[in-house]
Amino acid sequence: MMPDGSDSSLPPADFIAHVTRAQRTLHAFILSIVRNAADADDVLQEANIVLWRKAAEYDATREFMPWAMRIAQWQALALLKKKSRARVTFDDDLLALIAEEAMAEAAETDPRRVALAGCLEKLPDGQRALIARRYEPGSSVNALAEERGISPKALSEMLRRTRQMLLNCIERTLAQEARA
Incomplete structure (x- = not known):
């Protein structure tokens, strides 16, 4: 706790506002990669945790959404890779291509x-x-x-x-x- 009663480990309010506004777009983006609503919900939660942990690394002079989508993409690809071990495996290049295409289209979501x-x-x-x-x-x-x-x-x-x-x-x- 800071002397003024605030918690210095919390991200600034504008960062929290960015994360909050991004939820629907991130969910749609993740869903376009993982193709399963329940998995998309789980991946979104994991992405939110990573966003929170990396809040100090966010450069406020740059666009928030591409940065957040990249983190969401990593989380989605991690889930697909984990699931692929139990089923048919997908080439990492193919998964990356799918995610890149989904990211390019997410702005139009x-x-x-x-x-x-x-x-x-x-x-x-x-x-x-x-x-x-x-x-x-x-x-x-x-x-x-x-x-x-x-x-x-x-x-x-x-x-x-x-x-x-x-x-x-x-x-x-x-x-x-x-x-x-």
Whole structure:
């Protein structure tokens, strides 16, 4: 305790305000990396602990969000690496690339993106995998249809139905949030 009764180990009020304002964006960013809401909650808590511990290292002349997102990225990657030991392993370069892309897009994070991430998680594995494969760089409906042994028209219809499910889910999620 300081003579004036304040605790010198606490970060300054402006730092606390930055952390508080960043919570939703950090959560959405983490969710885009770990793809599981419960894991994102856990990673956000861990990232907050690290932010608190590193408060003295924060340079107030620089933007807060990129610094906080980098810490959140490290925490998310640590979780993915830990989980990968129990399942299929991912290349560190791939995990870093995913995190970098998510960070680049996080500035654009809005409630629709957060809702989309949650709705993607709710899709059955087969539909989620189909959507993921369709939007891989270089992917095409014709190539995916050939892989699956179905016509491009049938695959297009599957994609249309899945996209419609996602849209309906997003709209329901946003309506529920608006009422809350």
